[in-house]
Amino acid sequence: MPGWCTSTAMWRRVKQVFAALTAKVAAADREFVAAWLTPGEQALFFAMNVPDQHHALQVAHAARRLAAGRENVDTGLLTRCALLHDVGKVKGDVSTFDKALAVLAHRLAPSWAEGWGRPGRGGRVANLRHALHVYFRHPERSAALLAGIGADERLLAIIRRHHWPPSPGEPPELTILREADDLH
Ligand SMILES: [Fe+2]
Numbered sequence: 001m002p003g004w005c006t007s008t009a010m011w012r013r014v015k016q017v018f019a020a021l022t023a024k025v026a027a028a029d030r031e032f033v034a035a036w037l038t039p040g041e042q043a044l045f046f047a048m049n050v051p052d053q054h055h056a057l058q059v060a061h062a063a064r065r066l067a068a069g070r071e072n073v074d075t076g077l078l079t080r081c082a083l084l085h086d087v088g089k090v091k092g093d094v095s096t097f098d099k100a101l102a103v104l105a106h107r108l109a110p111s112w113a114e115g116w117g118r119p120g121r122g123g124r125v126a127n128l129r130h131a132l133h134v135y136f137r138h139p140e141r142s143a144a145l146l147a148g149i150g151a152d153e154r155l156l157a158i159i160r161r162h163h164w165p166p167s168p169g170e171p172p173e174l175t176i177l178r179e180a181d182d183l184h
């Protein structure tokens with residue numbers, strides 16, 4: 001997550017977490033989702049919190065703008081990846097406060113935060129550890145949920161890698177998804 005390496009970027013992320021609380025998903029957004037996703041994928045999309053749905057829609061629109069005029073990009077695949085990249089963040093799984101703490105912990109002590117994360121909700125501490133687990137592991141969780149409904153391997157490979165550092169030869173849809181995700 002190279003864009004998160006400065007304190008300015010960190011505070012921007014924390015502010016985004018709280019600003020997203022007022023996010024809305026309008027009828028036109030639901031039509032957009034229905035146009036691009038299968039019913040099973042839509043169920044996973046709408047199983048996210050509204051702020052995460054809003055984020056995914058913004059990433060999808062930004063990604064489509066970044067891809068405009070580029071012949072080597074599969075815009076359909078890119079749009080679907082953008083809408084689905086964070087479905088591993090399931091509604092009710094992590095509170096906004098714990099999500100903000102996870103962003104701070106990632107900035108202040110990334111190795112510790114990643115190692116301390118553990119799946120499974122429970123008491124206050126368990127929920128925070130779960131939040132860190134989701135924060136660091138949501139790409140794999142997204143891919144696993146999508147694999148469970150038979151999503152194709154190209155989509156799964158991009159979503160699994162959306163927080164990996166850029167690497168030579170990666171699909172252009174992954175590069176654009178990462179750029180669009182950093183913008184929102
Ligand atoms: Fe993500």
Ligand SMILES: [Fe+2]
Nearest residue numbers: 055085086181
């Ligand atoms: Fe994202």
